[in-house]
Amino acid sequence: MNKQIITASVCLLAALSVAGITGKNFMEVKKPDELRPGPGVTQTKMLSDYFPDIAGTNADSTVYVMEGEQPGGKMLVLGGTHANEPSGYLAAITFVESGKVEQGTVFVIPRTCNSGFTHNDPQEGSPQYYTIQTKGGPRQFRYGSRAANPLDQWPDPDVYVHAASGQRLSGSETRNINRTYPGRPDGTLTEKASYAVRQLIDTEGVNLTFDLHEASPEYPVINATVAHETAMSIASNGMFELQMAGIAMSLEPSPTNLHGLTHRELGDYTDTLPLLMETANASQGRLRGKTNADLVLTGKDKCYVKAQKLGFLYVPYDETGHPIEERVGRHLQGIYEYSKAYSAQYPESPIVYNGLPSYQELFLDADPSELGGTQLGKYLN
Amino acid sequence: MMKKKLAALGLALMLTVSLAACGGGSSAPASSAAPAAPAASEPAGGGEVKGLEGPIAESPILLTSVGQSADVEMVKVMMDKGGLSPETNSLATEADLGDSKTLVLAIGGSSKGLGAAGIDANQELDRVNKLIAAADEKGLTIIALHIGGEARRGDLSDKFVAPSFEKADYAIVVADGNKDGLMSDLASKAGIPMDEVATMADVVEPLKAAFK
Numbered sequence: 001m002n003k004q005i006i007t008a009s010v011c012l013l014a015a016l017s018v019a020g021i022t023g024k025n026f027m028e029v030k031k032p033d034e035l036r037p038g039p040g041v042t043q044t045k046m047l048s049d050y051f052p053d054i055a056g057t058n059a060d061s062t063v064y065v066m067e068g069e070q071p072g073g074k075m076l077v078l079g080g081t082h083a084n085e086p087s088g089y090l091a092a093i094t095f096v097e098s099g100k101v102e103q104g105t106v107f108v109i110p111r112t113c114n115s116g117f118t119h120n121d122p123q124e125g126s127p128q129y130y131t132i133q134t135k136g137g138p139r140q141f142r143y144g145s146r147a148a149n150p151l152d153q154w155p156d157p158d159v160y161v162h163a164a165s166g167q168r169l170s171g172s173e174t175r176n177i178n179r180t181y182p183g184r185p186d187g188t189l190t191e192k193a194s195y196a197v198r199q200l201i202d203t204e205g206v207n208l209t210f211d212l213h214e215a216s217p218e219y220p221v222i223n224a225t226v227a228h229e230t231a232m233s234i235a236s237n238g239m240f241e242l243q244m245a246g247i248a249m250s251l252e253p254s255p256t257n258l259h260g261l262t263h264r265e266l267g268d269y270t271d272t273l274p275l276l277m278e279t280a281n282a283s284q285g286r287l288r289g290k291t292n293a294d295l296v297l298t299g300k301d302k303c304y305v306k307a308q309k310l311g312f313l314y315v316p317y318d319e320t321g322h323p324i325e326e327r328v329g330r331h332l333q334g335i336y337e338y339s340k341a342y343s344a345q346y347p348e349s350p351i352v353y354n355g356l357p358s359y360q361e362l363f364l365d366a367d368p369s370e371l372g373g374t375q376l377g378k379y380l381n
Numbered sequence: 382m383m384k385k386k387l388a389a390l391g392l393a394l395m396l397t398v399s400l401a402a403c404g405g406g407s408s409a410p411a412s413s414a415a416p417a418a419p420a421a422s423e424p425a426g427g428g429e430v431k432g433l434e435g436p437i438a439e440s441p442i443l444l445t446s447v448g449q450s451a452d453v454e455m456v457k458v459m460m461d462k463g464g465l466s467p468e469t470n471s472l473a474t475e476a477d478l479g480d481s482k483t484l485v486l487a488i489g490g491s492s493k494g495l496g497a498a499g500i501d502a503n504q505e506l507d508r509v510n511k512l513i514a515a516a517d518e519k520g521l522t523i524i525a526l527h528i529g530g531e532a533r534r535g536d537l538s539d540k541f542v543a544p545s546f547e548k549a550d551y552a553i554v555v556a557d558g559n560k561d562g563l564m565s566d567l568a569s570k571a572g573i574p575m576d577e578v579a580t581m582a583d584v585v586e587p588l589k590a591a592f593k
Contacts, residue, residue, distance in 0.1 A: 223532075226493070227451070236454035240462070243455075243582040250532045251451035255496035314532065 029128060030058070030118045033141050035093060035110065036381035040100035040355060042067040047109065050203055051196035053185065058115040058152045059193035063200065064096045064108040066353070072104025073207040073349035075339060076200070076272070078262065079109065081178050081211055083116035083144025084126060086296055087279045087327035088212030090141070090376065091335075094328060095356060098379045104351035107204065112211075113177040113193065115148035126283065130293035132324075132373040134380040143283075143296060147175035153189045163187060164269075165259040178211070179260035182269040201270045207349060208234075208342050211262040211276040212331050216285030217304055217313045217322075219278075224250045225334060226276040228267030234345060235275055238338035247333060247359055273342070277334050279327035280315045287312065297324045298372040323371035329362035430565050433551050433574040436593040438522040442467040443481040447509050448502075448541040449494030452529050453487035455581065459528075460485070463589040472498060474508060475515030483592075484516040486545045489529040490537035502540055510544055517548040524591060525549040527564060528581045530557030539563070546571050553587050555580060 037044070043065035048055035079092025092110040099106070111117055120126045120143060129140045150156070153175055160174040161167070163184050173179045175190050183195025201209065208231075215222040227235035232253065239251050254263040254274075266274040282288050282304050283296045289303040299321030308317035315322070336356070343350035357379050366375040444460065444467035446453035457469050467485060470477050478484070486509075495501060500508075516523055525545045527533065546552060546567035552575040554564045559577060568575035576587045 220535075221493070229497070232451065232454050236451070236458045239455060240458045240582070243580060246580070246582075248530065248532075248580070250529060251455060252491055253449075253451050253494045253497045255493045256499070257496050258493075 025128075029142065032062075032111065032114075032117070034139070035062075036097055036136060037064060038097045038099070038355070038381060040066045040098075040353075041096060047193070047196045047200065050199040051185070051192065054189070054192050054196055057189060058118055058149060059189045059196070061109055061111045061114040061193075064110075066096075066099060066101040066106040066108065068101035068103045068105065068352065070103040073342065073346060073351040074104060074204055075106045075342075075351045076204075076206045076209040077106065077108045077335065078112045078197070078209065078211045080111040080117065080144075081113055081262070082146045082176075082213060083111070083113060083142065084120065084146050084284050085212075085214035085281055086130070086141070086143060086283075087214050087281065087324060087331055090324060091212050091328045091331035093141075094332065094376070094379050095335075097381045098355045098357070099353050100355040102352040102354060104349065105204075106351065106353060107200065107206065109197070112197065113148055113190070115152045115175075115189070115193075116146065116177075117142045117144040119145050119149040119151070121145045121147075125291045127291070127293040127296060130296045130373075132297070132377045132380065134377040136381050139377075139380065143293075146284075147172060148177065148190045148193075150175065162260045163191065164265070167259040169260075173260075176260075178213075178262060181260055181262055181265035198266065198270060201266065201272050206270075206272045207346070208339060208351065209262065209266055209272045209274045210331075210335055210338070211274065213276060213278045214281035214284065214327065215278045216287075217280050217282060217315050217317055218285060218287055218307065220314050221252055222278050222280055222314050223248060223330070224252050224278050225338075226252045226254050226263045226278075228254045228263050228274045230267050231273035231275050234273060234338055234341045237341040237344070238334070241337040241340070242334065245333065245337075245359065247330060249330070249334070275334075275338055277331055279330050280322045281327065282322065294372070299323055299327075320368070323363070324373060325363045325366055325371050325375045326359075328376055329357070329359035332356050332362070333359035430568045430575045432576045433587065433591055436591055437550055438483040438524060438592045440465065440483070440592070441479075441481050442483045442485055443473060443478060444469045444485045444487065445473040445509075445512065446471040446494070447486045447488045447505075447545050448490035448533075448538055449498050449500070449505060450487070450489035450491035450529060450533060450538075451494060452489040452526075452533065455528060456485065456487040456526055456584075459585045459588060463585050465589065465592055472508065473512060475512055478512075478516060478519060478521065481516075481521060483522045483524065484513070486513075486523065486525045486549070488525060488527045488538070488541050488545045489533035490535075490539075490541050492537060502537060506540065506544060509541065513544065513548050522551075523549045524588075525552040526584065526588070527552070527554040527558050528584050530555045530581070531560070534558055534563075543567055546573070549573055551575070551591055553578065553584055553591075555584070
């Protein structure tokens with residue numbers, strides 16, 4: 001009897017220890033990363049300021065406002081639409097920490113789907129965090145999920161019906177914010193979050209919107225910009241400049257029959273000119289090998305090198321990978337060229353900013369040994 | 382007892398294998414959807430392809446897409462920057478030729494673009510074939526441009542390449558898109574000059590030079 005009690009007690013203690021450790025970790029991932037806004041940030045708001053219904057929920061997110069000394073156009077940068085696509089998140093953070101607006105106003109939301117940062121995808125083996133050495137020391141950033149946390153929105157339907165169009169998608173897409181635009185004030189939590197973004201655009205009169213993404217190397221729309229037809233002229237002029245700068249990128253029109261995405265619905269339902277950009281992220285791909293923080297930051301993966309040789313990929317891939325500096329640099333240079341093209345076409349409302357590294361500075365001129373986080377860290381506080 | 386242990390071990394192994402099988406999901410890429418792997422750098426036909434030696438084209442210019450990719454927008458920007466102001470119509474038909482003297486074809490398939498236009502690849506091919514035939518009959522100069530490189534190769538885009546080259550008078554291609562020599566071969570067969578450039582940004586100069 002005594003022996004059984006001892007065995008049971010040991011098992012109970014072990015179970016409690018596991019529950020304690022995992023429970024602590026479970027709660028910790030809900031804490032947002034510490035951001036260190038630079039002097040360019042003139043005001044901090046919340047998404048719930050534009051749609052109070054999401055206040056106090058995991059759909060709410062910080063909006064950094066960067067107002068220039070001179071009036072001009074208004075631009076919105078959406079990072080972290082998908083929390084497992086780090087270059088969009090880190091490009092938005094770099095903007096907040098290093099950018100300085102001269103003319104116009106820039107709004108930056110680093111965690112557009114905030115709920116997606118509070119968990120990651122089961123069976124993917126994704127790291128919970130990755131660390132970058134910055135000017136202020138090592139900083140941890142969350143690697144999350146493509147979708148909102150099921151704890152925030154559950155259960156998923158078998159079929160997700162996009163409210164505005166009637167488009168039918170698989171049930172899990174109901175938690176993908178980039179399938180829920182233009183959103184609904186009385187919809188799911190994710191629909192409310194996208195509705196809040198739309199409210200921000202309408203309330204502030206945002207002229208130009210960027211949605212920053214990544215894609216797996218075997219996905220056809222990669223190293224690409226997708227533009228709503230209203231933004232196509234800006235996109236093609238900006239793209240020409242990107243090509244002149246040696247940045248290979250393709251331009252895709254936003255399909256009229258694919259609903260719920262920023263590049264379609266924000267163009268259809270608001271006056272903003274929406275553009276979506278994609279870079280190459282091995283850590284979310286299906287052909288990847290060992291999945292860890294190193295893969296997230298360097299993109300070095302022998303499985304993808306082999307896949308490239310077999311002709312399976314839509315981006316070049318060799319032993320140098322696709323480091324985070326290349327991916328963030330593409331986003332930042334893209335925003336720069338497209339906003340410049342916008343300012344040229346709409347000279348009455350220009351958007352001018354400085355302080356951000358170019359693709360050349362961030363990636364091409366970098367010491368190869370510093371790629372994979374260290375070089376990017378020089379622009380983070 | 383040993384039998385029970387072996388049975389339990391066997392069941393555990395089966396469970397492990399079944400769980401691993403669940404992890405792959407249905408999103409693994411089909412190799413057929415991927416772009417064609419480079420096969421050769423020489424024209425398959427073995428014929429020699431020369432560059433353009435002098436200007437052949439005149440304004441007015443009609444610019445259209447072949448495959449509905451946004452490359453047509455890029456070509457428009459290039460032509461505008463080169464001082465050639467084309468009339469642009471991604472879905473141009475023979476009725477749109479008007480008094481045009483040159484037809485410029487921006488080749489590149491895009492499923493997103495076809496979706497945006499509300500047509501499929503076969504309808505696009507039908508439109509383009511009729512347009513090219515009408516332009517050829519009217520004596521227009523036809524210039525084929527493939528500027529999208531490797532990203533505009535593969536099953537969809539390749540459907541649009543040959544019809545664009547058949548009656549063209551000149552072609553400009555970005556080298557990455559011609560690694561297998563497909564376009565060199567088509568230009569050779571059509572007996573037309575073709576210039577291969579390194580990047581999209583390099584298209585402007587030969588394109589400008591093609592106009593009188």
